Amino acid sequence: MDDLTPSDLFSPSKARAQRALTQDWAQIESWLSYKYAGRAIPTFERNEETLKVLRELSTANERADEDRTMIERLEREALKVLDESSTNEDENPMKKALIDNLTPAGADALTALTSTATTLDATGLDTLSMAHSIIHLTSSAQQISNNLAHIQTLQGYLQKQHSLLRDQLALLQTDPAFGAPPTLHRQTTEQVRQMKHVKAKIREYEDRFSSLQSLQNRSLKRIGDASSAEAMADTLEQQKALRELRTVVEDLEARLAVFAELPADKEAARRELGRLEVELDGLRRRRDALFESMVGN
Structure with a gap:
């Protein structure tokens, strides 16, 4: 169950959907807490499919509880009526005389009528009221049967998924393909040994590289000194040639000065x-x- 993201705050539809999802999960958690009565709720994957199944299961369970409560109330009221009938039987002489003078068939019919009225929780003994009560009871019984069938289907699906998960878990625990190879310890030891050897080689090569770099720096320094002497000699030679060239140029300029007025x-x-x-x-x-x-x- 995710919380609201900053982008959802600017989308009313997403915010409403998120609030509805949060309320659904809150109802499911409350229902599970009530059913487990203080015990820890088992962990399960929280997604839309799980929420849908749990919501249907909760609704069916609540309907079954309501039906069971109604049946218990009917039974209590029937027992109460029977107790009152037994208590008042001696207090009403006319009723007692009427019951005593009934034929066996009439007594059976009266017993069936009172039992039916008590079971149906009918407000009266007229045919129309009892017919409506029978229709309502039949509809309720059919709805309860449908809910029970749906619950049994869900239970079968959950049991099937539970069996599949147990089979997969057993496969993971017993299949050698998912276990550690028997040579794992030897391979680990060999890799550790190779790693130590490689580290030692790296240190050796680093020392060699440092030595070669120092030797190269010293060689470059000597070459630099020799190059400086050669460069100085070349500079002196170039200066001498420059002076000779300047003398030749001055001589040519003196000779050309004669022709300057041409x-x-x-x-x-x-x-x-x-x-x-x-x-x-x-x-x-x-x-x-x-x-x-x-x-x-």
Whole structure:
């Protein structure tokens, strides 16, 4: 029997159904507590099918109790009437005289009539009242018979289910397929031994791994030192080559500075270069002429 969930609080239909289910289980528990009269109620599976069967059984039981109570009340009233008849028999002379003067057939008929009226709890001795009482009693008897048949069917179903459960329990207890294998103890011991061996191997491999890691760190440190020396030598070589390259670049820049005033256009630069060559030739001839005049003097 579940309690209300938070989602059911926002669903009126679910809340009503849950409350009705709770009330049904409360009635069943109250009925079982009354029937067991203080003894512990046996445990059973609580589901809708069980609730339905128990509710029908409770209803049938209550009807049977009502019928039994009615029969007991009729018997008590009949005994009371008989006692009163016996008590008042001597007090009513007319009645006594009437009974004494009845024929045997009349006495039997009167006895049958009074017994029938007492059994039927009829309000009068007229034919119509007794007929209605007989019809009502017949209907009640038929209803009781139907309820008893239904109860017997439920009882047979419960006994059948009980037998099936006992058979299944016996099968679980006796079938070797559901029992522990005979080699379970040996297998457990072997697995424990293997587990200890594996744990020892794990510790051994962890120690080896730690040793290898330490060795690797030391090797990397030595390689790092050697690499640092080689890197420094390479740096010095690169700096030397850079200085030589810078000298070559400066020399080329000095040589190219002569041509800095030339036009950017190729043809114009050639024409300018030709003009400069002609001018250079003229300067050379003047130099030679001046040198010759100086030598002649």
